[in-house]
Amino acid sequence: MKYYIIAGEASGDLHASNLMKSILKKDPAAEFRFWGGDLMTQVAGYPPVKHYRDLAFMGFLEVAKNITTILKNIKFCKNDIQQYQPDVLILVDYPGFNLRIAEFAKGLGIKIVYYISPQLWAWKEGRVEKIRKFVDEMLVILPFEKDFYKKHEVEAHFVGHPLLDAISEVKPIDVENFKEENQLNEKEIIALLPGSREQEVTKMLELMLSVRPYFKEYQFVIAGAPSLPKEFYENFVDENVHFVSNRTYDLLRCSKAALVTSGTATLETALLNIPEVVCYRSSRISYEIGKRVVKNIKYISLVNLIMDREIVTELIQSELTTKNLLKELERILKGTSREKMLYDFELLREKLGGEGASDHAADIILKG
Template sequence: MKYYIIAGEASGDLHASNLMKSILKKDSNAEFRFWGGDLMQKVAGISPVKHYKDLAFMGFLEVAKNLNTILKNIKFCKEDIQKYKPDVLVLVDYPGFNLRIAEFAKSLGIKIVYYISPQLWAWKEGRVEKIKKFVDEMLVILPFEKDFYKKHQVEAHFVGHPLLDAISDLPTLDLQKFKSENNLNEKEIIALLPGSREQEVEKMLQIMLSVRPYFPKHQFVIAGAPSLPKSFYQKFVDENVHFVSNKTYDLLRSSKAALVTSGTATLETALLNIPEVVCYRSSKISYEIGKRVVKNIKYISLVNLIMDEEIVTELIQNELNTNNLVKELTKIFEGENRTKMLKNYEALREKLGGKGASDHAAEIIVNG
């Protein structure tokens, strides 16, 4: 069969590449055409139609500035699908773009599968109507999403979380080799995951690094985002603040604890069994708007949302300050709080259903 896949972000490239491997196991004659990145290219052996780095416009202002480009991309994508005539269109998250393409592809009679739901349960719930109209199979990766869609009369399949597959496939880590290759010293590591956008990273690192004087026996290591150049991080680096690029999983596995900006990274950190403190701060205006737009959400981290209780501390807005960071970080270094968090991580993995998300998704896509 011919598969047309659209992933518009780095995480989508990772999960779509693993999905493609699983599809090939079940359909040896599979042909792919895709929007994505280097990982998908490695599986397919061909370049993407468009690379996700040329598609990632985040935030209202950036979208507004690049509206012309976005509209051209949508037009081009529709024409490309029409020429390719796929048997199946697989959409990976990226809702602003993908839901428009779904509507068009539906008019051509193409089977449409949505893999990894947009976070409609948090905001823009009205988009469920588009999914109901234009999507044939909805494959979700968070257990509560199945109930969310059921409430809207959409039958969704919970396939498990693909991060469990990605993490279980990691080779054994040689800690000394990792430290040596990245010019790290023998001190225990506190990992800093400050996000991926320039303004966000700048703001979060200033707050995260304010705790340095309180932890002289540790070294701080920043996980660099692939979207930002190494030169951007140099102003934060000194004899006890280091930087690694494209090695976030290895960094986390080498760490005693982590400070993590909310997002998928909070879940990755938990699944790698590293105690963490979740950090979030935006401008006062953005925060106030966000509070009104995001409905019925008790937590900002995926870890707590999945467990429906606070198993990792979330420091949000004014609560995110040096004193609170020092207090919460100290709590998870040793003793009861650390043990409890690690035990909760075990329950989290069980709730996510174990390995096999990519295979489950591929089975539905290939065999219906």
Template sequence: MKYYIIAGEASGDLHGSNLMKALKKKDADAAFRFWGGDLMKEQGGTLVKHYRDLAFMGFLEVAVNLRTILNNIKFCKEDIKNNMPDVLILVDYPGFNLRIAKFAKELGIKVVYYISPQLWAWKEGRVETIKKYVDEMMVILPFEEDFYKKHGVHSHFVGHPLLDAISNLQLVSSDDFKKDNGLNEKEIIALLPGSRKQEVEKMLEIMLSVRPYFKNYQFVIAGAPSLPRDFYQKYVDENVHFVSNKTYDLLRSSKAALVTSGTATLETALLNIPEVVCYRGSKISYAIAKRLVKNIKYISLVNLIMDREVVTELIQNDLTTKNLVDELNKVLEGEKREHILNDYESLRAKLGGKGASENAADIILKI
């Protein structure tokens, strides 16, 4: 079969690549054309556009880049029409993907949504678009099945693909990681500032402001694969290091982490590393988001899945050096650290067993 997959962010690239791997096992004639990144490219097929050219963060940034986004949508429609795949697989990225779903459905192409947009947080009305134009909806968070059922949409909870991604890793020891990356013997505090340039610039400045208070630790920045190494050089010194494409090895070798909200908060938890979740957007984007997001108490996936505060979230004006220092001290040693590690066990149980990519591949092949 011919598969056309659209993933617009780094996390989508990871999950898309594992889905491609599962599809290849079950379909010897699988041919892929996709929007994604380097991980999907490793699975073979044709990379149409890299997600680094698609990712715009926040309402203001989207408005500034609207012409580019509209041109990408037009190009994508033309590419799908010229290649006529058997199935279109959409990975999150709703602003773009829901427009493409309508177009593909009208062409008679089967449409599958793998990894639901977070419609339970905002833009709930998009469920109607999914009803009309999506043949199969697959969700990876346990509460999402009930959300869609409430709206009369049948969905499949396939499990969370991060469980597969992490369980399949061959991770190095902490000592080997330090040696291989030129690090000293101090314990590590990992910094995960995000994957978009404007996001990283905002987050690293405040994250690194805690350095004078933790002189017995070394800080290591997890570089985004979509950003060049030289972009990070201005942040590096004798006690701040940088690694690229080694985020999981870094986390497993760390004592704690400061993490920008997003998929990385869940990755950090599944690797059993206590964390402090950070977020700061532009004032305009944050003000708009506050008006649009309804009934959501948390921004991190860890807290959303558990429906209570497991990890501390420092958002916008609460993201200060003082608050970061206080919370980081709590997760490095003591009672709060132990509570977090215990809660992580419950989190893994809630996410179900392994096999999300295999389950998703089976559903796709059935249609």
């Protein structure tokens, strides 16, 4: 079968790459054409039609400024799908783009699978109508999403969370070897995961590193995003701030704690059993707009959303200060707060179910 897959972000690249592996196990003759990143490229053996680094625009203002590019990409994608004529179109999150493509592809009679739901339960709930009209199979990875769709008369399949698959494949690591390979010193590590987009990373790193003078017994190590060149991080690096590229899971497993920008990384950090503080700040205009369109959502991190209670502290916008970062980081480095968080991470894994999300998703895709 011929599969056309669209993933517009780093997390989508990860999950889509694992899905491609599962599809190949069940359909060895599978042919892929895709929008994504380096992980999908490794599976396919050839590059994407478009790399996600050229697609990801963050915030209302950035989207508005790049609307011409976005519209050109949509037009190009439609023409490409029409020429390729896939048996199945697999859309991975990225709703602003993918829902437009779903509507177009439905008109061509192509089977449409949506893998990893957009966060319609947080905002733009009206988009469920498009899911109902244009999507043949909705595959969700968060337990509460199945009930959300049922409320809107859409049958969704909860396949489990693919991060459990990705993390289960991680091999044991020797901390001392990791430090030696990356020219790190003997101090314990505090990992910094500041995001994947240039403007976001700059803003987050300046805030995260503001606590450095208070933690001289630790070394801070930045997890480099694959979408940004090594040179970009040079302004942040010094004798006690280091940089590691393309080894985020290894870095986390060698760390005592982490400061993490909201997103999939918050869940990855928790599933790797590393205590964390969630950090988020956007432009004031984007934040004010966001507050008005996001509804009935108490948390921004996936960890807290899934558990429906605060497991990890979220420092958002004006709360993200050096003083608060200092306080929360001290709290999770030792003592009962750290132990409580690690216990809650065990409950989180139980709630997400077992491994096999990618295989379950592939079974549903191939069934039809």
